[in-house]
Amino acid sequence: MKITSVRTAATRGHCMHLWVMIETDAGVTGLGECVHGGHQAIAIIQEFAPKLVGRDPFAIDAIFEEMRRSLVFEGGFAGALITALTGIEIALWDLKGKALKAPVYDLLGGKFRDDIRVYCDCEVEPGMNMDEIKRVVDEVLEAGFTALKIDLDIFAYGHHGSETAGFVKDRFNMTPDRWEHDRMVQLAEMVVAAAGPTVEVAADLHTRLDKHSAIRLARDLEHLKLMWLEEPIPPENIDTMREITQATSTPICAGENLYLRHGFRDLIEKHAVDIIMPDIPKCGGLSECRKIANMAEIYSMPFAPHNVSSPIGTMASAHVCATVPNFLVLEFHWFHRDYWSTITDGGEIIKDGKITVTDRPGIGLDLNFDVAKAHQYPGTTWFA
Numbered sequence: 001m002k003i004t005s006v007r008t009a010a011t012r013g014h015c016m017h018l019w020v021m022i023e024t025d026a027g028v029t030g031l032g033e034c035v036h037g038g039h040q041a042i043a044i045i046q047e048f049a050p051k052l053v054g055r056d057p058f059a060i061d062a063i064f065e066e067m068r069r070s071l072v073f074e075g076g077f078a079g080a081l082i083t084a085l086t087g088i089e090i091a092l093w094d095l096k097g098k099a100l101k102a103p104v105y106d107l108l109g110g111k112f113r114d115d116i117r118v119y120c121d122c123e124v125e126p127g128m129n130m131d132e133i134k135r136v137v138d139e140v141l142e143a144g145f146t147a148l149k150i151d152l153d154i155f156a157y158g159h160h161g162s163e164t165a166g167f168v169k170d171r172f173n174m175t176p177d178r179w180e181h182d183r184m185v186q187l188a189e190m191v192v193a194a195a196g197p198t199v200e201v202a203a204d205l206h207t208r209l210d211k212h213s214a215i216r217l218a219r220d221l222e223h224l225k226l227m228w229l230e231e232p233i234p235p236e237n238i239d240t241m242r243e244i245t246q247a248t249s250t251p252i253c254a255g256e257n258l259y260l261r262h263g264f265r266d267l268i269e270k271h272a273v274d275i276i277m278p279d280i281p282k283c284g285g286l287s288e289c290r291k292i293a294n295m296a297e298i299y300s301m302p303f304a305p306h307n308v309s310s311p312i313g314t315m316a317s318a319h320v321c322a323t324v325p326n327f328l329v330l331e332f333h334w335f336h337r338d339y340w341s342t343i344t345d346g347g348e349i350i351k352d353g354k355i356t357v358t359d360r361p362g363i364g365l366d367l368n369f370d371v372a373k374a375h376q377y378p379g380t381t382w383f384a
């Protein structure tokens with residue numbers, strides 16, 4: 001079997017959802033996805049496409065590593081380069097599974113579990129009162145989720161329009177004042193109270209704090225027994241992250257902006273966090289993330305992947321989650337829900353707060369491309 005074409009299409013979800021379709025001379029097709037690579041990732045995939053034609057699609061790890069090494073002088077350790085290769089890698093896994101009539105999890109070593117627990121990143125906003133929070137949380141719990149996540153920080157990046165809400169006094173410094181610190185603690189307390197004693201709650205800080213502020217906040221949240229506190233500081237300084245992790249019983253989680261095993265090695269070996277959260281359709285793909293999870297496992301560290309993908313990247317992530325013992329929970333964004341149900345042939349893949357991996361071949365998901373095209377990302381081509 002040989003690859004005959006590599007094409008891309010992009011839709012607008014939480015971010016650009018970049019789909020990669022790989023066709024073969026045997027008529028078997030694979031579909032993959034990558035996120036957060038932007039238009040650069042499209043250009044990189046299109047540059048590789050002619051070089052992949054004629055190749056054996058089963059040599060997935062070798063193709064990935066060959067492409068990556070060819071880009072080392074262009075920064076082939078991180079960023080859009082790795083993300084582009086990730087989209088190709090996931091499409092190759094789907095293709096291989098379909099060709100062998102086996103689900104991807106079986107090709108990755110087999111599953112530890114059938115159901116992949118999903119947490120809902122929900123739309124609790126700063127400034128909400130208890131009634132408003134309860135309404136948001138109840139809707140999430142009624143949908144069957146048993147774990148949820150909120151943003152404690154105010155985005156400095158213009159998301160949700162909250163940078164204009166009047167809560168941030170400085171967009172760039174890292175030090176919340178006493179009022180801002182108390183606001184974050186109170187918001188977390190209200191959400192945990194609304195969620196009740198059996199629902200897990202995680203809270204994200206999007207790298208916004210300085211070291212001392214992070215330790216103070218993590219300690220003041222300890223009574224809430226959060227599932228984790230996410231990225232209190234930027235993940236690049238492993239030693240500082242480790243000091244925060246060691247200073248509190250609140251579990252610290254990071255990794256959504258790291259790439260490859262190399263990017264996670266120090267974080268894991270130094271136990272700089274309690275939980276790692278690679279973004280599978282971004283940071284290296286299914287083979288790589290399974291290895292990252294395995295590396296974390298021997299340091300007694302849970303694996304809780306970040307996820308902002310469409311159903312195809314989410315289901316691909318679920319296959320990895322099925323095959324590692326230390327899987328904790330996978331992310332889903334609540335504000336995706338309308339877009340999701342329309343583009344998946346066969347309906348919702350998340351039911352009662354979980355994804356059930358089936359024995360369908362490949363990633364096991366078909367998208368309705370006619371419906372999806374209505375969500376085409378501006379300035380992109382459609383499977384060209």
Ligand SMILES: [Mg+2]
Nearest residue numbers: 204206230256
């Ligand atoms: Mg995050």
